[in-house]
Amino acid sequence: MEILNFKPELCAACATVDCLMKCQYIDIDLEHAREESLRISRGEDSEVLRKCVTCYACEEYCPFGNHPFYRIVDLQEQLDLLPAPRPLAESQVRMMAPRGTISKKPVSFPLVDLCAFPMLKGGIRGSLFSGVSVIDGMDIFCNLMFLHFARSSVIRERLPQITKSISSCYLEEDATREVICYHDECYGTYTSWAPAYGVDVPFRPVHLFQYLHERLLHLKDKIKPLNLTVAYQRPCSARLIPEMEHYVDDIFSLIGVKRAERRYDRGSALCCGGVMEAQQRFELAAENQEKNIADMKQCGATHAVFNCPFCFYTLMGKTMKEGITPVLMVDLCHMALGE
Numbered sequence: 001m002e003i004l005n006f007k008p009e010l011c012a013a014c015a016t017v018d019c020l021m022k023c024q025y026i027d028i029d030l031e032h033a034r035e036e037s038l039r040i041s042r043g044e045d046s047e048v049l050r051k052c053v054t055c056y057a058c059e060e061y062c063p064f065g066n067h068p069f070y071r072i073v074d075l076q077e078q079l080d081l082l083p084a085p086r087p088l089a090e091s092q093v094r095m096m097a098p099r100g101t102i103s104k105k106p107v108s109f110p111l112v113d114l115c116a117f118p119m120l121k122g123g124i125r126g127s128l129f130s131g132v133s134v135i136d137g138m139d140i141f142c143n144l145m146f147l148h149f150a151r152s153s154v155i156r157e158r159l160p161q162i163t164k165s166i167s168s169c170y171l172e173e174d175a176t177r178e179v180i181c182y183h184d185e186c187y188g189t190y191t192s193w194a195p196a197y198g199v200d201v202p203f204r205p206v207h208l209f210q211y212l213h214e215r216l217l218h219l220k221d222k223i224k225p226l227n228l229t230v231a232y233q234r235p236c237s238a239r240l241i242p243e244m245e246h247y248v249d250d251i252f253s254l255i256g257v258k259r260a261e262r263r264y265d266r267g268s269a270l271c272c273g274g275v276m277e278a279q280q281r282f283e284l285a286a287e288n289q290e291k292n293i294a295d296m297k298q299c300g301a302t303h304a305v306f307n308c309p310f311c312f313y314t315l316m317g318k319t320m321k322e323g324i325t326p327v328l329m330v331d332l333c334h335m336a337l338g339e
C-alpha cells in the first residue's frame, strides 16, 4: 500500500501553520490552528476534518511541501468523516470506474490525453494542435476527483493500472514519451499526488499550458492580440502544481489579454462551488459563486477564462447572466489565431 510522504516533525516545528491560517473556509486563530494541525499530524480527529470543503489550497499554502491536504483526506477516510453524502461517494466510485476495455492503438505524437472529457475533442483542432493524436476514456481517467470524497484509497488502487494502460497501449512502454495533459487534474495527479505517495509514472506528463505556450511562440506571427480583459478562474488542481501558474500570464501576454486584478485569483482563488454542491453545502456554494462572479464583474472582465471543464460547466450560465462570456483557455488561444 502506497504511503503518503508526510512528516509530523515538520508540523511540530511549524511556527506559522499557513495551511490552516490561510484557509478561506475555516476561521481559526494561530494557537487553535497549531492545536488542530498537531491533532492532524498525530492522526487524530480534528474539527478541520469536518469543516474542510476540499478546496486543495493548503497543499499550496504549506511552505514545506508537507502535503496537509492529502493528509486531511487520508484521515477523513480512515476516521470515516466523509465530506460528501456516502451514497453519492459510493455511486461516483462505481460510475467512474475503469471499464477494462482499453487496448493498444497506434498514435502519433504529440499525444493529448483528454482524460474523461471526450466532449472537449472539438477544441483539439487548428494550427495549435496540428498532427496530434487524442486519447480519452474511463480507463485513463485520473480519478483525482476522489480527493473531494475522502477516497484516497480509490486513487491508490486505480492509478498504477491507469498509468500502466497509458504506457503499454500508447507509448510502447517508453518512459521518455510525453503525454500532454489537457485536464489540469491529470497533471496534478502525475506530478504531485503520485510522487507524494511514491507511485511511479512511466511517462513524461506535460501540462496543457506548457504545450499551448510553446505552440503560440511557434505561431507568433499569426497571433492577432485580442485586447481583452479577462477573469481567470483558477481550478482547485492548480493548488497542487503552482509551478505551472506563470504559464497563464505568459499565454495571456502572448495573445494580448489582460489578466484582471481580481480579489479571488492566484493564492486567494475561490472554488467554483461545483464540489460544494456535490457535497450538498448548497448555501456555501451559492455564497461563493455570488462573491466570485461579483468579483469578475467589478474588475471589468468581459470574459471568464477556464481550464477545468468542471468549473466551466458549473459557472458558465452564471457568468453569462452577468454579461461575461465564459471561454476555455484553449478556445481563447484559437480566437487569437483567428481560428
Ligand code: SF4
Pocket: 010, 011, 012, 014, 015, 016, 017, 018, 019, 020, 037, 061, 062, 063, 064, 065, 066, 067, 068
Ligand atoms: S502542513 Fe505545513 S503549514 Fe501546516 S502545520 Fe504542517 S508544516 Fe506547517
Ligand code: SF4
Pocket: 019, 020, 022, 023, 024, 025, 026, 048, 051, 052, 053, 054, 055, 056, 057, 058, 059, 069, 072
Ligand atoms: S483543503 Fe481547503 S478547505 Fe480544506 S483545510 Fe485545506 S485550505 Fe481549508
